[in-house]
Amino acid sequence: MNADDADDFESGISLLIRQVLLFFAAAWFGSTLAAFSFVTGQAANAPGRFLPEDLWALTRGPEFLLTIWLLPNAVFLAIMVFRLTACSDSASHRSWTLLIGGEALFAMAGASGKLHGWIALPVAWAGCLGWILFTWATLYLLHQWQMRRWAGEMIALGAENAARRLEMDEEEAASEREPATLRPLG
Structure with missing residues (x-):
């Protein structure tokens, strides 16, 4: 195993660990949003x-997941694990917002x-939907910021490549203008 293979293996393992931790953090955050909504409903009541x-x-928050909704939630989590690992948009803001x-x-x-x-339940559900919408907007704006930053870097790289191409063309034109000197063979 050479150094490049070891680096690839190490980066793959670290990516896997980060994705698993991010998955559990997103699930915990979602249940915490529900806990915020639950407390809001209690306060409104x-x-x-x-x-x-x-x-x-x-x-x-995670205690709220241990109810009759546990089995559908487990199916949902399995689908999300598949979506985040096997589908092409695994790092997408849509996938994380969905989770x-x-x-x-x-x-x-x-x-x-x-x-x-009678007031607690609608307030809690409205709060939950509001928190989900706020989370979607935050992740969407973060995604847009990252894309614009990436586009700016690509524009700068394109300008550097164009400048280098121009230098290479000038060097080639200068070498064509110089008369070729013939050397005797042998």
């Missing part, structure tokens, strides 16, 4: 009775049975 211990619900939004919806569906009151 009893406006004057919001207690500091209600904020601990924010850390229990975060799906986890938020599954967690909110699991937590909605714990909300009581």
Whole structure:
């Protein structure tokens, strides 16, 4: 195994580890969005009775996934693992938004049975959809910023290549203008 193969293997392993960690972080973030929405629904149900211990619900986002929605959520996660690994747009903002939004919806569906009151449920669901929309907009704008930055680098590289091509053409033209000197053979 030469050094290039070892570098390729090391970069592949580090990419795999980063993708797995990012996958779990996105799933956790989606369930945390549902927890924010759950706390918002609770606060809307009893406006004057919001207690500091209600904020601990924010850390229990993944608990909302352990409900009757666990099996459909597992199927969804399997589909997302396939989409993020086998499809061509694995680094796309759409895929990550779909993962975060799906986890938020599954967690909110699991937590909605714990909300009581006629105002709490619509406020929580509206909050969840709002957080998903905000997440999509953030990832979309981040994607646009990265694409514009990449396009700027490509324009600069194209200008450098054009300047180098011009230098090479001038050198070639100068060498053609010089008379060839013949040397005797032998």
